Every structure is written in structure tokens, then in C-alpha cells.
Amino acid sequence: MKIYIGADHRGFKLKEKIKEWLEEWGYEYEDMGALEYDKDDDYPDFATAVATAVALSPSVLSLGTKRLPAVSLSNPPAVSLSNPSKGNAAKGILICGSGIGMTVVANKVKGIIAGTMMNSKQTRASVSDENTNIIGLSADYSGEEENKQIVKTFLEAEFSGAERHVRRVEKIKKLEKRP
Numbered sequence: 001m002k003i004y005i006g007a008d009h010r011g012f013k014l015k016e017k018i019k020e021w022l023e024e025w026g027y028e029y030e031d032m033g034a035l036e037y038d039k040d041d042d043y044p045d046f047a048t049a050v051a052t053a054v055a056l057s058p059s060v061l062s063l064g065t066k067r068l069p070a071v072s073l074s075n076p077p078a079v080s081l082s083n084p085s086k087g088n089a090a091k092g093i094l095i096c097g098s099g100i101g102m103t104v105v106a107n108k109v110k111g112i113i114a115g116t117m118m119n120s121k122q123t124r125a126s127v128s129d130e131n132t133n134i135i136g137l138s139a140d141y142s143g144e145e146e147n148k149q150i151v152k153t154f155l156e157a158e159f160s161g162a163e164r165h166v167r168r169v170e171k172i173k174k175l176e177k178r179p
Contacts, residue, residue: 003029003155004053004092006046008102009039011095011139018093018151027155043096047105050092054133055111057090092134093151103136110176113169118142120153127157129165130172 003022007015012034022029032049034041092114094102099116106114114134117123118141126132135154137147159165 001027001155002057002090003027004032004050004090005029005094006032006050006092006102007034007095007139008043008046008097009034009037009041010097011102011137012037014095014137014139014144014147015093017144018095018147021148021151025152025155043101044105047094047096047102048109050094051106051109051112051114051134054090054092055109089133091154093137093154094134095137095139097138097140099136099138099141103134106134106136113172117150117154119146120149123150123153124157127154128160129168131159131165131169 005015005018005022015031015034019029019031030053032053033046092106092112094106094114096102099118103114103116106112112134113130113132114136115126115130115132116136116138117126118138123132123135126135132154135150137150139147142150
């Protein structure tokens with residue numbers, strides 16, 4: 001699994017710490033910026049870079065509609081679906097002051113399901129239920145240890161593939177096709 005990571009000036013210090021954790025845990029990552037502290041940078045630039053990289057990653061593109069197949073409400077699947085969170089699927093980590101601004105931007109990119117995370121329990125549920133592929137972290141409102149647990153949980157959590165969750169995510173994906 002490849003991790004794309006990005007932060008603005010408010011999240012820069014935490015991003016550098018997260019990179020150390022990723023190396024310690026043996027994850028491959030790519031830093032999409034900011035590559036140096038700049039108090040005048042703009043979070044949409046880094047959120048767009050990370051979200052685009054995750055959305056265009058070969059694992060996401062090759063899975064296409066197999067990732068979350070269409071589900072008929074009158075004829076739900078009889079078997080559980082394969083887990084798109086496993087294997088080589090790319091994930092993204094965004095860090096800004098609140099974690100919210102970057103998440104808003106990421107969700108504008110087709111194929112992205114991003115959420116701002118405040119604790120590991122919420123993170124596990126978000127991946128399990130919504131198949132979140134990008135998380136937003138708060139450098140200002142969450143401590144370093146809490147963020148470390150959130151990141152670890154995000155990387156280890158898996159989409160449940162439960163029919164009700166697949167159905168709901170499919171409904172979200174249909175919104176991407178609307179004008």
C-alpha cells in the first residue's frame with residue numbers, strides 16, 4: 001500500500017513526524033508537499049495533490065467498478081465482497097490546522113472518500129463503514145499521540161464489505177456523476 005501525505009503550514013510539523021512513523025512501520029509514502037514550511041501556503045494545493053494521486057493510483061483505477069460493485073436493493077449480493085482496503089490500494093493523509101479544510105477539498109476529487117478524524121475508534125468505523133481512503137488530521141486540536149493512533153488505525157483498518165455499507169457507498173459514488 002502506498003501512502004500519499006500532504007500538509008499546509010499549520011500541519012507541516014506533524015506531517016514530518018508522521019513520515020517518521022510511516023518509515024518505522026515500513027510503509028511506502030510520497031510527500032506531496034509542503035516540502036518546506038511557508039506560512040503563506042494554501043491547503044487546497046496540497047489536498048488536491050494528495051487526492052488526485054490517490055484517485056489515480058493504479059490500484060484504484062484497475063479495480064474500477066469491481067471496487068464497489070453496483071448493488072440492487074431488490075437483489076443484494078449473496079457473498080461478501082473483496083476488501084478494497086487490502087493489498088496495494090493507495091491511501092492519503094492530509095494535515096492542516098483543523099483537518100477539515102483539506103478534507104473538504106479532497107472530497108471534490110472523484111473517487112475520494114475523505115473524513116476528518118479525531119480518534120482511532122472513529123477512524124476504524126469510517127474505514128469499515130464508508131471505505132474512507134483519505135483522512136484529515138488536525139494539527140491544532142489533536143495531540144501527537146492521538147494522531148499517531150489515528151494514523152496507525154487508518155492504515156490497518158479494512159472496509160467491512162457488508163452489503164449495507166457497499167450499498168451506501170455506491171449511493172455516494174452515484175453523486176459523483178451528477179452535474
